[in-house]
Amino acid sequence: MDLSLVQNLIRLSPEICIVVFLVLLFTLDSVFPKTRENKVPFILVAVGCLIAGGLTYWVSLETPSRFFYDTLANDSFSAFFRYVFFFSGAAAAYLSYGSKDLTPPNRMEFCLLLLCVIFGMCLMATSTNLLILYMGIETVSIISFILAGFKHEDLRSNEASFKYFVFGALASSLMVYGFSWIYGITGSLNYTEIAVYLQANHASLPVVLPVSLLLIYAGLAYKISAFPMHFWTPDVYEGSPTPVATFFSVAPKAAGFAAFIRFFLDVLTVKGETGTWQLMGGESALWFLAILSAVTMTVGNLSAIGQTSTKRMLAYSSIAHVGYMLMGLLTLEAMGLGAILFYIIAYCATNFGAFWVISVVSDIKGSDKLDAFRGTGWSMPVLGVTMTIFLASLAGIPMFSGFIGKLLLFGSIVKSGSFMWLAILGVLNSVVSMYYYAKILREMWLEGPEASRSSLSLYNGIALVGLAIPTVVMGLWFTPVLRFVESSIASIL
Amino acid sequence: MLSWIIFSPLIGAAAILAMPRNRENLVRWMAVASTAVPFLLCLAVLAKFDRTTAAIQFAQQVAWIPPFNIEYYVGIDGLSMPMLLLTVLLSFLCIFASWNIDKGVKGYFAMFLMLETGMLGVFCALDFFLFFVFWEAMLLPMYFLIGIWGGKNKVYAATKFFIYTFAGSVLMLLTMLAMYFTSEPHTFDLIKLAANNPFNTHTISLLGWELSMSKVFFIALFIGFAIKIPSWPFHTWLPWAHVEAPTAVSVILAGVLLKMGTYGLLRISFPILPQSTIWAADAMAILGIISILYGAYCAMAQTDLKKLVAYSSVSHMGYVLLGMASLTTAGVNGAVLQMFNHGTSTAMLFLLVGVLYDRAHHRWIVKPDGTKGFGGIAAVVPVYTGFMAIAVFASLGLPGLSGFVSEALVFLGAFSVPKFQVYVLIGSLGIVLGAAYLLWMFMRVFLGPLNEEWANLTDMNWRERFTLVPLTIMVIVFGVYPMPVLNLMGQSVAKLLTIIS
Numbered sequence: 001m002d003l004s005l006v007q008n009l010i011r012l013s014p015e016i017c018i019v020v021f022l023v024l025l026f027t028l029d030s031v032f033p034k035t036r037e038n039k040v041p042f043i044l045v046a047v048g049c050l051i052a053g054g055l056t057y058w059v060s061l062e063t064p065s066r067f068f069y070d071t072l073a074n075d076s077f078s079a080f081f082r083y084v085f086f087f088s089g090a091a092a093a094y095l096s097y098g099s100k101d102l103t104p105p106n107r108m109e110f111c112l113l114l115l116c117v118i119f120g121m122c123l124m125a126t127s128t129n130l131l132i133l134y135m136g137i138e139t140v141s142i143i144s145f146i147l148a149g150f151k152h153e154d155l156r157s158n159e160a161s162f163k164y165f166v167f168g169a170l171a172s173s174l175m176v177y178g179f180s181w182i183y184g185i186t187g188s189l190n191y192t193e194i195a196v197y198l199q200a201n202h203a204s205l206p207v208v209l210p211v212s213l214l215l216i217y218a219g220l221a222y223k224i225s226a227f228p229m230h231f232w233t234p235d236v237y238e239g240s241p242t243p244v245a246t247f248f249s250v251a252p253k254a255a256g257f258a259a260f261i262r263f264f265l266d267v268l269t270v271k272g273e274t275g276t277w278q279l280m281g282g283e284s285a286l287w288f289l290a291i292l293s294a295v296t297m298t299v300g301n302l303s304a305i306g307q308t309s310t311k312r313m314l315a316y317s318s319i320a321h322v323g324y325m326l327m328g329l330l331t332l333e334a335m336g337l338g339a340i341l342f343y344i345i346a347y348c349a350t351n352f353g354a355f356w357v358i359s360v361v362s363d364i365k366g367s368d369k370l371d372a373f374r375g376t377g378w379s380m381p382v383l384g385v386t387m388t389i390f391l392a393s394l395a396g397i398p399m400f401s402g403f404i405g406k407l408l409l410f411g412s413i414v415k416s417g418s419f420m421w422l423a424i425l426g427v428l429n430s431v432v433s434m435y436y437y438a439k440i441l442r443e444m445w446l447e448g449p450e451a452s453r454s455s456l457s458l459y460n461g462i463a464l465v466g467l468a469i470p471t472v473v474m475g476l477w478f479t480p481v482l483r484f485v486e487s488s489i490a491s492i493l
Numbered sequence: 494m495l496s497w498i499i500f501s502p503l504i505g506a507a508a509i510l511a512m513p514r515n516r517e518n519l520v521r522w523m524a525v526a527s528t529a530v531p532f533l534l535c536l537a538v539l540a541k542f543d544r545t546t547a548a549i550q551f552a553q554q555v556a557w558i559p560p561f562n563i564e565y566y567v568g569i570d571g572l573s574m575p576m577l578l579l580t581v582l583l584s585f586l587c588i589f590a591s592w593n594i595d596k597g598v599k600g601y602f603a604m605f606l607m608l609e610t611g612m613l614g615v616f617c618a619l620d621f622f623l624f625f626v627f628w629e630a631m632l633l634p635m636y637f638l639i640g641i642w643g644g645k646n647k648v649y650a651a652t653k654f655f656i657y658t659f660a661g662s663v664l665m666l667l668t669m670l671a672m673y674f675t676s677e678p679h680t681f682d683l684i685k686l687a688a689n690n691p692f693n694t695h696t697i698s699l700l701g702w703e704l705s706m707s708k709v710f711f712i713a714l715f716i717g718f719a720i721k722i723p724s725w726p727f728h729t730w731l732p733w734a735h736v737e738a739p740t741a742v743s744v745i746l747a748g749v750l751l752k753m754g755t756y757g758l759l760r761i762s763f764p765i766l767p768q769s770t771i772w773a774a775d776a777m778a779i780l781g782i783i784s785i786l787y788g789a790y791c792a793m794a795q796t797d798l799k800k801l802v803a804y805s806s807v808s809h810m811g812y813v814l815l816g817m818a819s820l821t822t823a824g825v826n827g828a829v830l831q832m833f834n835h836g837t838s839t840a841m842l843f844l845l846v847g848v849l850y851d852r853a854h855h856r857w858i859v860k861p862d863g864t865k866g867f868g869g870i871a872a873v874v875p876v877y878t879g880f881m882a883i884a885v886f887a888s889l890g891l892p893g894l895s896g897f898v899s900e901a902l903v904f905l906g907a908f909s910v911p912k913f914q915v916y917v918l919i920g921s922l923g924i925v926l927g928a929a930y931l932l933w934m935f936m937r938v939f940l941g942p943l944n945e946e947w948a949n950l951t952d953m954n955w956r957e958r959f960t961l962v963p964l965t966i967m968v969i970v971f972g973v974y975p976m977p978v979l980n981l982m983g984q985s986v987a988k989l990l991t992i993i994s
Contacts, residue, residue, distance in 0.1 A: 398629040415674040420699050427663035434659050446640040446648050
């Protein structure tokens with residue numbers, strides 16, 4: 001379908017909106033340096049994300065299409081992830097004002113960089129071209145290095161940034177090398193053309209294709225922090241300022257999954273009947289993914305048990321959650337992918353909340369260690385109750401959204417009938433995760449009431465309650481979210 | 494009607510959380526009100542309950558999550574009615590038994606009421622998903638009730654309870670999903686699943702093995718339920734949780750929560766997987782026997798009064814398992830009756846231990862240093878001793894008190910199955926052991942020369958007597974004339990057995 005330039009640009013309007021606000025913020029910063037001290041940057045990010053969200057809704061009403069010479073896709077799937085990014089962007093900006101980890105001038109820079117990252121993530125989710133995908137990933141990565149090292153004077157923050165950088169450089173060079181192989185094999189960078197070529201010839205590429213896909217997997221695994229590219233996660237989360245870690249734990253992962261799913265579905269599968277498909281490479285490729293999923297969740301959970309820093313604990317737990325989400329790819333049908341998307345929404349609200357609590361507690365107590373949480377449930381009941389909800393949801397206890405996410409993921413595996421062992425491993429893993437989540441609960445509630453009542457600021461209280469409500473509501477009544485997720489997946493099948 | 498019963502405690506919990514922190518008595522009376530409402534409603538339900546049918550009564554069915562055919566489907570039959578009564582009664586009495594709680598009063602009663610909603614929901618739910626949600630809804634309140642208001646080792650006990658129960662329920666979750674996706678059309682409806690019975694011909698492949706689906710389901714569900722019952726070898730959480738929990742929570746744990754395991758077997762495993770039930774009957778009977786004897790032997794060795802009662806629960810729940818495994822009318826009726834009777838008699842024992850602990854601040858039969866913990870206190874606390882004697886005799890199965898009827902029915906039922914006769918012979922040793930550890934405890938604590946240390950022990954006050962009198966009446970009445978309870982469940986048990994055979 002040939003589109004005029006204007007039609008193309010309209011389909012890109014959410015991203016353009018973000019760039020406009022980026023420029024606006026930048027100008028504001030140079031012309032009125034005073035805005036650094038007040039809440040203007042945050043308000044601009046929030047307004048920008050809101051308008052971009054509105055534009056997303058508007059363009060998602062168009063019939064799904066590829067634009068800019070088939071390098072970008074406009075469909076409900078892109079829209080889904082754009083909403084997630086805009087929401088987490090605005091939430092991260094909000095959080096940065098409640099956190100002592102960032103000083104006022106830093107907040108301005110944080111908001112600027114945040115908009116850059118959002119832009120990059122949108123590219124990742126919408127791209128159907130390897131080069132654009134690479135640009136998106138690099139935009140996100142490079143800005144992330146800066147964000148991780150935001151506290152210039154803090155040794156750990158510098159270390160985090162450095163580790164992130166070295167790992168990122170390795171991952172993206174592997175990935176871009178893989179891209180070059182694909183280009184060499186197929187003569188194209190566009191998903192559609194690669195898919196056409198591979199579907200005809202994949203059987204005659206026994207070594208080259210698996211190797212190049214392995215290289216690409218390395219890059220994507222780094223972004224979603226799946227085994228074996230997950231080692232940076234705990235160090236970076238621990239060293240980065242908490243608002244940054246919060247953002248990292250949700251949004252770039254969602255972007256990585258968006259790119260992963262699109263690449264997986266567009267390039268690597270042969271569509272069968274409605275809603276099902278075959279994977280190139282067949283059984284062995286599936287086993288490869290299954291084992292990666294199993295190892296990722298197990299490594300994440302087992303490593304989390306021994307942590308004394310809650311940030312590191314949640315970092316490992318986030319690796320485990322990626323392992324669960326990877327299960328959704330194995331089922332080769334729409335329900336599995338829908339489950340991943342649902343999990344992302346549930347995880348987004350829940351994990352944001354859990355990190356937010358850590359941010360509040362470490363601001364008050366000056367530490368994110370487990371014992372800093374002692375008695376906080378009694379001294380700050382709202383914080384305690386919401387954290388209980390978040391942790392229960394992460395562990396997958398019914399009535400909370402995380403349970404529904406797990407229900408859908410395990411359900412899709414059970415439905416497909418193969419890889420039952422992975423489902424069993426998955427539920428056993430959630431028992432393990434229960435153990436270390438309970439450690440935080442124990443510190444908060446069981447170690448007796450604390451004499452002093454510290455108070456939770458209204459600013460943070462609103463945020464926590466605001467994140468707890470969707471966590472509970474989606475756990476009890478998830479039909480609308482399910483419909484939304486299903487339609488997003490349907491648009492890329 | 495049922496929905497009001499289920500959710501009125503939850504409404505009460507919300508009201509309590511909204512109350513000011515310093516109005517502790519208001520909170521307590523609010524808790525009384527919020528447990529009295531379901532109690533009275535339940536009596537109304539009982540009055541209208543039709544004993545002549547096995548059909549589901551008072552049903553309410555509303556679509557909840559249409560894409561997955563999940564329904565809010567509640568209703569009761571003869572199996573759930575006795576459990577429902579037990580739950581509302583014990584919850585109501587336990588509010589009075591927790592009058593002395595002075596730390597985090599609001600939180601305690603709110604958690605307690607949430608727990609009650611979860612328990613009532615489990616006994617009313619007829620949709621597997623709903624059942625699972627209620628089942629898990631009890632997890633967090635129980636964790637906090639043990640972990641915050643418990644004794645010395647509360648943290649360890651609470652964590653152990655939490656992990657064990659969660660491990661059991663994730664197996665249930667997988668089975669639930671597999672049942673849903675195997676049934677055509679996909680459904681979580683327990684009644685429909687039982688009617689269609691679709692799992693016998695299917696197999697399930699696990700790492701290359703082809704296993705019979707219904708047997709895998711049965712085993713997975715059984716482990717989940719056996720942890721709750723708790724049957725040997727899944728019982729190790731129980732002594733910890735019971736001993737460390739505050740009195741009222743121990744009562745609820747032993748009186749209601751343990752019954753959920755056996756209730757789950759009767760409600761889900763038996764009717765939906767009848768062939769596998771017959772296949773597993775022997776194994777269940779053997780586990781029942783082991784629990785009876787093992788629990789009794791452990792109880793005999795205890796020097797802590799509460800731990801003794803806790804192990805006696807393991808032993809008594811073994812009878813339930815044995816009766817159910819016999820798959821005879823007498824055996825299953827006996828099992829359900831035993832669930833009810835154990836609920837009342839063990840609640841009495843835990844309440845009484847709590848009464849003593851409130852005064853003496855210890856509950857050693859023999860102190861760790863080898864000296865006697867109590868001795869001869871019958872002389873100073875006659876009323877207390879009287880209640881204790883009734884509870885002990887009911888628990889050990891003295892004819893004329895409730896425990897006798899149900900244990901006799903269980904053995905009668907099991908003995909009528911030829912291959913179980915040897916199990917019955919071994920299992921009846923449990924009665925002797927039961928008499929031994931209970932009477933020995935009674936002797937060492939209450940009889941003999943008065944230990945002067947406790948000469949000033951005060952007898953029970955009116956609040957404590959109020960919690961025990963209803964239970965005592967039930968123990969005596971149902972010991973002499975158990976027909977009201979048996980009539981309640983007779984039709985449903987008969988229907989269950991026709992499904993299986």
